Amino acid sequence: MKILLVGEYSRLHNSLKEGLNQLGHEVIIMGNKDDFKNFPVDIYINHSFQKGILKKIKIGIYKLTSIDIGSIEVYFKAKSQLKRLESFDVVQLINESPLVIKASFEKRFIKKLLKQSNKLFLLSTGADHLNINYLMKNKLKYSILTPYFEDPSLKKDQFFDLKYLNSEFKDLHHFIYNNCNGVIATDIDYHIPLLSHEKYLGLIPNPINIALIKFKPLDFTGKIKIFHGVNRHSMIKKGNKFFEDALKLIEEKYANQVEITTTYNIPYDEYIKHYDDCHILLDQVYAYDQGYNALEAMAKGKVVFTGAEQEWLDFYNLKEDTVAINALPNATQIAEKLEWLILNPHKIIEISKSARAFIEKEHNYKKIAKTYLDTWIKN
Secondary structure, eight states, rough: OOOEEESSSSHHHHHHHHHHTTTTEEEEEOTTTTTTGOOOSSSOOOOOOSSSHHEEEEEHHHHHOOOOOOHHHHHHHOOOOHHHSSOOOOOSSSSSSOOOOOOHHHHHHHHHHHHTTOOOOEEEOOOOOHHHHHHHTTSOOOOTTHHHHHHGGGGGHHHHHHHHGSSHHHHHHHHHHHSEEEEOOHHHHHHHHHTTTTTEEEEOOOBTTTTTTTTOOOOOOSSSEEEEEEEETTHHHHTTTHHHHHHHHHHHHHHHEEEEEEEESOOOHHHHTTTTTSSSSESSSSOOOOHHHHHHHHHHHOOOEOOOHHHHHHHTTOOOHHHHHHHHOOOOHHHHHHHHHOOOOHHHHHHHHHHHHHHHOOOBBBHHHHHHHHHHOOO
16 A cells, blocks of 8 residues: 655654554655654655744734745645655545644645545544544543643643634634544544544554564662653643652652653654663653653653553553553652652562553554554545
């Protein structure tokens, strides 16, 4: 099969491509590398107004005219690239806004894609209209919108997510759902809002390339190392403040037994090097399931504080605190879990091994690639 994967902001499409290549399929990734994360893509599409005077010009024009010249440039670049490509058996969008441009230009681009593809599929693996619309009902005990519910003044900080509720993105959402062959969720956080929707094809876990990510037995000759990697753009909705406060409590009590490293906005390749020798990784709070950073760390054998709610335990038939640690929006409780691990290092070793085994069983990139193929073919 010839497959086009549009968009990349977690390494999901790269790992899926690697699995599909192993199974003999031709795959192209088109996307913008997701800002500072700099994920690999085959066709790089982005605008020229990233910084300096060009960025100021872009902002100024938008304020005066509501015209986004960055979106226009990205659309025409993407359209030009499509002309050079043949038709595809399958096209998959990472998101309802895979090029991260204005909804009207996303729609025009997807119309072009439909003319060059036999099938179009959509992933729910981040904020989109249906997901955010569901979260706005505030039915879950917490979500990425919890900070906004608790403090509406944070609306500006969560603009990227809330924009999916505006009329243009609502129109884009309905256009994609009316024209795609189906929608696939990548974890429990996106699975729950889609339940019972007629276009929903089910949850396919994130693929992790276990051939590239080696399990690293933990070394306890020195201090217990805790790593906290922060993305400033999403730190509010990920609940990093709870980790920061918990680490202060741990540092006060166990300064001689722990070594804490915190980084901010570093590229993906640097990020994975920074946490390579840690024992414990702090990922995110406002989640029911693990995102990509957590899964790759688990594959290496790290004990990860992340989304590991009861719904996730039930889905995979797991027991609490055996594969990952559920990070609740409570700094004291997080500190208590960290203290439990510091005082019981044998538990770190147990969870480390179980985490790797879980990734090998449920997130093997070849197995997941085969599941995608079966889903695409059936639908």
